């Protein structure tokens with residue numbers, strides 16, 4: 001019998017690995033396994049000489065793993081978006097060679113890789129450039145889950161709803177959510193617009209009970225009742241939660 005033809009083309013794998021918002025204890029066993037088994041671990045950062053948040057989580061949990069950094073511009077606005085798309089394209093170009101060699105690449109990302117993540121941009125560019133690549137994700141604990149947990153919030157019950165909005169450019173996306181009193185509202189990327197967020201929640205009677213978590217699991221971590229925060233603005237890594245408006249429990253004897 002003839003030998004089978006040599007495997008001239010092996011398909012690489014790109015895995016988006018969610019590492020949670022900050023505390024290395026939030027890494028799942030699946031995430032740890034994927035990172036350890038990967039041929040290459042890629043981590044986004046703002047400059048190659050600065051460790052990104054996802055990389056620092058990996059280093060704290062798995063000091064033996066070294067990450068290769070990929071630059072992503074996180075500036076707001078149109079310029080920032082264009083820079084991120086450009087960054088994703090360059091990342092995909094850099095990953096093309098290892099993927100064609102059949103390597104498995106773990107791309108580590110804050111929180112979950114399918115929720116407002118740089119991974120989805122990279123995955124799109126990789127699918128375009130290296131269509132044979134198998135692309136998968138491993139879910140991670142999302143920032144708002146950590147805020148709800150640390151803030152002692154029962155986020156949703158019965159038939160309540162959840163809005164997850166961003167406020168990077170302002171509070172416009174809050175309006176629809178504020179029209180639903182029985183919905184919890186999670187606000188990502190709103191650190192620069194903290195005052196507007198507070199004012200909008202206050203107008204809707206939703207400021208009391210709202211909580212903000214900043215830099216959770218990382219150096220400088222804070223969790224506070226939003227109405228007590230005096231800072232004009234917070235960092236990019238701040239998450240606000242306004243729980244649903246609930247009727248007070250009837251008094252029991």
Ligand SMILES: C[S@@+](CC[C@H](N)C(=O)[O-])C[C@H]1O[C@@H](n2cnc3c(N)ncnc32)[C@H](O)[C@@H]1O
Pocket residue numbers: 021022110111112113114115116117118141142143144187188189190213214215216217218236237238239240
């Ligand atoms: C690009 S999104 C990443 C979301 C992430 N993929 C997730 O699943 O939660 C960035 C936003 O997530 C929130 N965030 C991420 N990490 C956080 C942390 N450690 N503490 C507070 N908020 C965080 C902030 O609202 C931040 O602006």
